[in-house]
Amino acid sequence: MNVSYTVKWLIFITLLINAAAMLSPVINGGDSITYAALARHIALHNDWANLVLDGQDWLDKPHLPFWITALSFKIGGVSAFTYILPGFLFHLIGGYFTFRIARLFYSRDTAWLSVLVYVSAYHLMDSSIEVKAEAYLTGCIMAACYYWLRYDTASKLKYLLLGALFSAMAVMTKGVFTLVTIASGLVCLWLYQRQWHKLWSRKWLFAYALSLFFIVPELVALYLQFDAHPEKVVFGQTQVSGIVFFLWDSQFGRYFNTGPIQNHNGYPLFYVLVFLWAFLPWVAVFMAAMHSGIRKFSFLRADERSSFIFLCGAFFVSFLLFSGTSFQIDYYMTILFPFGAILCGKYLADWLALPGEGRKLFIAQLGVTTLLLVLAISLSIYVANAVVLAVVLAMSGSLLGYGYVMRRQMRVSAALIYPVFGINIMYVFLVLTTALTFTSYSVAYNAKEQLADKMDAPIYVYQMDMVVRELGLYSRSPCYAVADPAQLPTTGARYYLLVRAGQLAQLSERLGRVEQLAQGWWVVHKTGTFPRLLRLAKGTEPLEDIRIVQVEGVK
Numbered sequence: 001m002n003v004s005y006t007v008k009w010l011i012f013i014t015l016l017i018n019a020a021a022m023l024s025p026v027i028n029g030g031d032s033i034t035y036a037a038l039a040r041h042i043a044l045h046n047d048w049a050n051l052v053l054d055g056q057d058w059l060d061k062p063h064l065p066f067w068i069t070a071l072s073f074k075i076g077g078v079s080a081f082t083y084i085l086p087g088f089l090f091h092l093i094g095g096y097f098t099f100r101i102a103r104l105f106y107s108r109d110t111a112w113l114s115v116l117v118y119v120s121a122y123h124l125m126d127s128s129i130e131v132k133a134e135a136y137l138t139g140c141i142m143a144a145c146y147y148w149l150r151y152d153t154a155s156k157l158k159y160l161l162l163g164a165l166f167s168a169m170a171v172m173t174k175g176v177f178t179l180v181t182i183a184s185g186l187v188c189l190w191l192y193q194r195q196w197h198k199l200w201s202r203k204w205l206f207a208y209a210l211s212l213f214f215i216v217p218e219l220v221a222l223y224l225q226f227d228a229h230p231e232k233v234v235f236g237q238t239q240v241s242g243i244v245f246f247l248w249d250s251q252f253g254r255y256f257n258t259g260p261i262q263n264h265n266g267y268p269l270f271y272v273l274v275f276l277w278a279f280l281p282w283v284a285v286f287m288a289a290m291h292s293g294i295r296k297f298s299f300l301r302a303d304e305r306s307s308f309i310f311l312c313g314a315f316f317v318s319f320l321l322f323s324g325t326s327f328q329i330d331y332y333m334t335i336l337f338p339f340g341a342i343l344c345g346k347y348l349a350d351w352l353a354l355p356g357e358g359r360k361l362f363i364a365q366l367g368v369t370t371l372l373l374v375l376a377i378s379l380s381i382y383v384a385n386a387v388v389l390a391v392v393l394a395m396s397g398s399l400l401g402y403g404y405v406m407r408r409q410m411r412v413s414a415a416l417i418y419p420v421f422g423i424n425i426m427y428v429f430l431v432l433t434t435a436l437t438f439t440s441y442s443v444a445y446n447a448k449e450q451l452a453d454k455m456d457a458p459i460y461v462y463q464m465d466m467v468v469r470e471l472g473l474y475s476r477s478p479c480y481a482v483a484d485p486a487q488l489p490t491t492g493a494r495y496y497l498l499v500r501a502g503q504l505a506q507l508s509e510r511l512g513r514v515e516q517l518a519q520g521w522w523v524v525h526k527t528g529t530f531p532r533l534l535r536l537a538k539g540t541e542p543l544e545d546i547r548i549v550q551v552e553g554v555k
Helices: 003-023 030-045 064-076 080-105 108-120 122-130 133-153 157-174 178-192 196-200 202-213 216-227 242-255 270-278 283-295 302-323 330-353 359-383 386-405 407-441 443-450 465-474 501-510 530-538
Strands: 459-462 479-482 495-500 513-522 544-552
Touching (some): 003 080, 030 465, 080 108, 080 302, 122 133, 122 330, 133 178, 133 330, 157 216, 196 202, 216 242, 283 330, 359 386, 407 443, 501 544
Parallel strands (some): 459 495
Antiparallel strands (some): 495 544
């Protein structure tokens, strides 16, 4: 079997399966809906300085992802697809620079294997479609690391400018803490090589300064929205500096739990447990790679030792810092997975080149594949959706059939093909189940469908803030959140109202002639735990009785 040829096909198929999730008409997560609503405001109002949510100033994340998404909305219109597309492209950028870094250190086969691990690691696949800041961040961090590695060995203007630009883009995506991940690999390498003087050399001081200079657009936007207007109320207080929040509170304030946004529920082993499922199906390969790298470290060539130090430094410094704070969210660590992918790629290349070794890994990868297939089939049976079950069984049957035909080449199949298809089958189950569930039960999506053939009129949503944000992404009509009955129109023409059945009678005194257009048992709050999603898919999670009414005039 031509391993390189097989790896390229596996990458292509996995990317197709991953990209197919962009065709879902529904935006799934609460954070994603919020971020899309922020970008929509920029696109509709050409207001590139201010982040505004539900008519209020919003201070949490930097501007860059919203600027990029707003540009996508301007070009292709507001939709779930145009929201996901830019983040998926940055996911591809991350894969490209994973290849480039791996190729700097190792062979071409190792680089392709590293990309295979990157595109098929579960949480990287998921984040490329959910599109939180980490999707953009991964691409920026890998690009910055690549150009700084090149700049370290050759002081070319191209490497300096691109390294500083991508570093600044990472900072304008998530904050200055991202520089720790970008720099940690190189700093560990310099310390190992006893070249710590580079930390304060003129060459690198200029690189730091240029990176900070490139974040000026973010500082200007924050100044215009907040620092130039200290009377604005944010986090329940006035005189909040957007620049101070960006440079300190948004990252270091969270890390030390001293900022306005805090979380005290973390524990040291949180990310260890996350890694065990988020990096599937390559967890066993990563552990084997680390064991082999440490055991054989003294026997490696100097360049191989340097590569191992860089990759471990880039991965573990941030991993330990994440584990040391109480503010812990699972998707934070996806930015570290590309470095883990390269470590896995190197180990797999060596393992495949030595046919007589590695029986334990062979068994482990078969075990992971079996686990993924059993989970996908069992969960498909549990949710009892005929479409999902048929797709999962068809894919599983195809994999088993392929395994029978290729049983004489079990080594490569067990290490690469089976685990990749196993995670793809599990991913298809999750994506298809989520899409079908939310198209059936999402208030916003179903309201859009029910009003699609009605006359355009304003839509008011009563006490369902997340619903109005999402509906605004799907509907051509203006959508307004209503928290109090007094906010409903008292004069004017027809409008539509989304309201819980139990609240409709309470509003009758403020409404004119009411005609019910639709009724549905739908879910208002989509975001929740995985078991809740399964209950929604199965139809056992409690739903709410939502009415869509047309209001003509007022009393």
